[in-house]
Structures are given as structure tokens and as C-alpha cells.
Amino acid sequence: MDWKLEVVVVPVADVDRAKLFYGEQVGFVVDHDTRIGDEIRVVQLTPRGSACSIVLGTGVAEGVPGSVKGLQLVVSDIDAARAELVERGVDVSKVQHFDNGVQVEGRGGDWNSFLFFSDPDGNSWTVQECPAGS
Template structure:
């Protein structure tokens, strides 16, 4: 890797209950569990990666000062917003309808290129956004 390559590879996600969050992300969202390590008596780190992603998340307590549920706008890009929404619903995740921005206002339904979104939150309230990328 060159000194000029900057790659975002891990995002810290503050949670109150690591086991509950691990279940949510692995079992309900389909993220792969890469690591589950007890670093010390007070620090445990669980690393999970969304399907096809180069960036992972760390569920952690005792490492940072962010309160559980304080993150919003964590964004994942998907090829088919309706299929991704359907998969989350089938896994028991509460998700919004597909929405897009029209005239500065959120409306239901798919929009144009890069303008179709689905929103959901983890059990602590950390907010996620799925965004459909344009087809090649």
C-alpha cells in the first residue's frame, strides 16, 4: 500500500449489549463475524463485515466514549434496494419503505440514480441507510 492510499476499513459502533448487537448484525443483517475477542476484563471487540464490503464494523464497549446508539447515517450501497429491503424484512429487521428525495422532500418509492434509500436502526438506535447504486 502506498503512503497515499487511504482505506476506511473499520467503523466503531457503540452498543450497550455486545451479544444482542452481534446477534442483530450477524443473524438479522447477514454480516460475517470476523472476530470476537475479549481484550481485557472490561473490553470485548466483535468485528463484523457486511456481505461484499471492504469495510467492517467493531461492536465495542470500553474502547471509546461514544454512547450506545449515537451513530446515524452509516451507509451501505446495494445493487438492488428492493431485494435488500426484502431480505432484511425476512430476517426480522424493521426497515422503512423505499424512499427518495423529490423537490427537497422525502417521498415513498424508488428515485433516479443514487436516489433510492431504506432506513433501519440496530437495537441501540444506531441508524443505518441502504442506498441503491446505479446499474452499470
């Protein structure tokens, strides 16, 4: 039996602000924005090419806005990913890698080039470059 992770709930303080950030700035696809009565709103967004989505909303998350840390995306070209995020107005780190456990600026070897950014609430993301052919 396969077990597939398909949705991660990301707690946010302002659903409209977060939808704009993830949809317009980060470039996730807005799958739907559904209201279920006055108390529940579900906004699902999916990173391009991903089988896993995030859900923002009211009445769907018990976590504290900004409490999700270390969500990770994988891209084939870290420099292109950074350029796209910068162009879209995301405050993203420079490309970094780890050298003997220390985070330093610049590209690393296979699987060792990263970017970091946070949403307006402080939920944090890592973007990692996947080596060609992996």
C-alpha cells in the same frame, strides 16, 4: 498513498444483542469476537462485499450507545435488499426517494432509492441503491 477506511466503531449497550442483530438479522459476517482480559471485548463484523467493517465491544468505544447516525450501505438492488432485511426480521422502512428535498415513498432515479433502519440501540443506517454499471 492510499487512505482506506477499514473500521467504524459503533457504540452499543449490549454487545451480545448487537452481535446477534448485525450478524443474524442484518447478515454481516462475524469476523471475530475477541476478549482481551476482563475489560475489553472486540466484535468485528463486515457487510458482505465491503472493505469496511464495524466494531462493537466493551472497552473500545467512548461514544453513547445509539449516537451513530447515518451510516450508509450501497446495494445493487434496493428491493432485494429490503426483502432480505424484512425476511431476517429487521424493522426497515419502505423504499423511499427524495423529490425536491422531500422524502417520499417509492423508487427514485439513479442513486435516489433508499431504505432506513436502526439497530436496537438507535444507531441509524441508510441503504442506497447504486445504479447498474456504476
